[in-house]
Amino acid sequence: MRYGQLDDFLAQCRAAPVRGPVALLMAEDDVELARTVDHHARAGFRTILLLAHPALDLDEETAARVQRIDHDPFAPDALVAAVNRLIPAVSGQWLYYGYNAEFLFYPFCETRTVGEMLAFHTEERREAMLSYVIDLYAGDLGRFPNAVSVSEAMLDRSGYYALARPDPSNHGHPKERQLDFFGGLRWRFEEHVPPDRRKIDRIALVRARPGLVLRRNFTFEQEELNTYACPWHNNITAAICSFRTAKALKSNPGSRHEIPTFLWRNSVRFDWTSQQLMDLGLMEPGQWF
Incomplete structure (x- = not known):
């Protein structure tokens, strides 16, 4: 699933709550991105959200494992701002946040x-x-x-x-x-x-x-x-x-x-x-x- 912006995903959360625990990963580039997603999927995160620049390409296997949200990773405090917006939408679930690599x-x-x-x-x-x-x-x-x-x-x-x-x-x-x-x-x-x-x-x-x-x-x-x-x-x-x-x-x-x-x-x-x-x-x- 791919969302054009964080607002689109948050609207979807109101209709269908996500399953936890949730991992929110921000891709600043593609360095070890597939391995990062794989590591957290193997750890048992039931939902993996990937914040990534719209131009960033994902391989098919990685794309199938995440819910991708188009996002500017270089905006001021990009990850912190995204976490604060996401918290109410996943209330009651455990949330992890981090970067690629x-x-x-x-x-x-x-x-x-x-x-x-x-x-x-x-x-x-x-x-x-x-x-x-x-x-x-x-x-x-x-x-x-x-x-x-x-x-x-x-x-x-x-x-x-x-x-x-x-x-x-x-x-x-x-x-x-x-x-x-x-x-x-x-x-x-x-x-x-x-x-x-x-x-x-x-x-x-x-x-x-x-x-x-x-x-x-x-x-x-x-x-x-x-x-x-x-x-x-x-x-x-x-x-x-x-x-x-x-x-x-x-x-x-x-x-x-x-x-x-x-x-x-x-x-x-x-x-x-x-x-x-x-x-x-x-x-x-x-x-x-």
């Missing part, structure tokens, strides 16, 4: 569906899930000049840290159970990244309901949704393994020629398993075993 991982995702994971999270009375955007990059930029290689993907095994998140409404005191997380390429090459784009935390899974508002920094106006744990114990967290930062650093004129390699002493090969991410402390199962 980004792959959602959660604990034990090889053997358990995203629906099973979210059912457990819901039983713990959680309405959102913290995720960390973990930068992936090609080790050999000579062979992979756009920094994207699924077969030879690398990630940083260390260099991640968290800072207290100040609350402007409470004299700058730290917000309860909230932290700002940093690391990866945005930390190592921070001179090429605007300060407001350096965080790697994203509230990327949320149970939609009317009134929720996603902010530009990928947190919600409803503060409890931004917490990493409930008051009584830690909860599941997820990881979004993403080539997006590496791709941007090697395509932007200001950084393209300044970075001969992304490799450093703490680079390791990504084996595309949730166990590796848990072993590195990049996500945790909470009480889910």
Whole structure:
């Protein structure tokens, strides 16, 4: 199914509600787009919405797996604005949002569906899930000049840290159970990244309901949704393994020629398993075993 604009899809939602969980993917280009759709379909998302420029071509298999919505991916805050418009239309469903060349991982995702994971999270009375955007990059930029290689993907095994998140409404005191997380390429090459784009935390899974508002920094106006744990114990967290930062650093004129390699002493090969991410402390199962 293809819709000429987001309004057309929202009108369809009023007539026939979509099935969840829902994945909203924005295609900034065609890099690993088919693989991105395939990854999230295999995870168990029952509806995959693809926001894409009208001129972007899809292969038949990918087109059959998504509900495509023509959209300008380079409009200001394009994804955030789309999420905020979509939330009321999918009220009651779990919603994930991300970009092409980004792959959602959660604990034990090889053997358990995203629906099973979210059912457990819901039983713990959680309405959102913290995720960390973990930068992936090609080790050999000579062979992979756009920094994207699924077969030879690398990630940083260390260099991640968290800072207290100040609350402007409470004299700058730290917000309860909230932290700002940093690391990866945005930390190592921070001179090429605007300060407001350096965080790697994203509230990327949320149970939609009317009134929720996603902010530009990928947190919600409803503060409890931004917490990493409930008051009584830690909860599941997820990881979004993403080539997006590496791709941007090697395509932007200001950084393209300044970075001969992304490799450093703490680079390791990504084996595309949730166990590796848990072993590195990049996500945790909470009480889910």
